Amino acid sequence: MHSPEERLQILLEASERLASSIDYETTLANVPQILIPRLADGCVVDLVGSDETVERASVAFVDPAKAELAEHIKRLGPPDLGASEGLLSLLEAGRGGLLEHFGEGATFAGTRADGPQILQRLAPCSGMVVPMRARNRFIGLLWLYSLESDRTFSHEDLALVEDLGRRVALAVDNARLYAESQAAIRSRDIFLTVASHELRAPLTALQIQVHSMRRLTTRAAGPTGMPGDTGVPSRPMERQSLERIAAKIEVAARQVARLTRLVDDLLDVSQIGAGRLKLRIEPFDLVQLVKDIFSRIEGQLAQAKCRLTLNATDQISGSWDRSRLDQVIVNLLSNAMKYGVGKPIEVELTASPAGARLCVRDHGIGIALEDQSRIFERFERAVSARQYAGLGMGLWIVRKIVAAHGGTIRVDSRPGAGASFTVDLPLVPPAWAGPERRSERPGLG
Structure with missing residues (x-):
């Protein structure tokens, strides 16, 4: 018999141990440690598998000499739950019971041919079985036996183990759900990697064809100063047709460029999620990089009718990954154009002895306070995909790239008042010692 204080202590310790890990195998290993030797001398755990069949998950005894027997019982597998009518009705009702009340078949061995020999070797003094349920589903059984200690289980013991069974069931179910979610994430990342690589080849071919058509229409339209131009078309109609084709x-x-960016983002998501973001660190001028980007996206700015202004010092020199910071800046500017069409965009670059600060400010729709942390997560968006295209990957990728440089990003915004994204970067990322380590540096997973 356990006093009320002892029962409460057992439950508290069990809850702490079960909460110590979300890993499925660790959780299963913790179950016997909770039950023996404090409550029983032997423990058998049967769980319902993914195919709805009962599988033997764990067998443990206090006596180390029974280790070989425990392995045999585990290989034996679960019993036929219909072997004992009394046991079956009890389990259907969701209650546990003392095994001596149910007669032959009401054991972890059921009516198997070698069951009596195993029980004879164990020579149990008393036993109980408790069903485990989680989310209104039967997920398994806990079998407990008294062997060397000669204790006889009481209804008070049964009530305590039923309480423990509910806690064990919840922990096992949560661990199983976590394992399934991790497997789903791995499958998704594999799919994204494969899909990205498969899409990249036809997109590259399409880019080449579009570039070739652009050159052909330019040549046919008339002299442009490029070698190979043949002259002006003889009729105005031909020129108009060529202009329409060129448009x-x-x-x-x-659209090809947009698809290419999407494929690149998908590949980045899978690589970053797997901890494979690589940085190629080199010294360069951040102000010049921003100016180069401005020149490159002039067409997009004109299409979005956004006036872009830059407030920066003459030069901010540091050591970063040029391509990845280009990706960060382009992403922030693309968002500013997308959510602030027709509105001005301001970019500010400042330097300090410790680092560089980049601020991109738009005057678009803004972001609600409750969404401002969520938008930096994977596949999260603050607005409906029906209103604005996108998969919610850009800011997550930006945050990971900035963090890999040892920096931070934050947003300041109000609905209807635009958004200001501020990136702070150290002038030299952590763990980078100079040009001799320029090749590759692991990023954050």
């Missing part, structure tokens, strides 16, 4: 080619080129 359509430009639209196609923009």
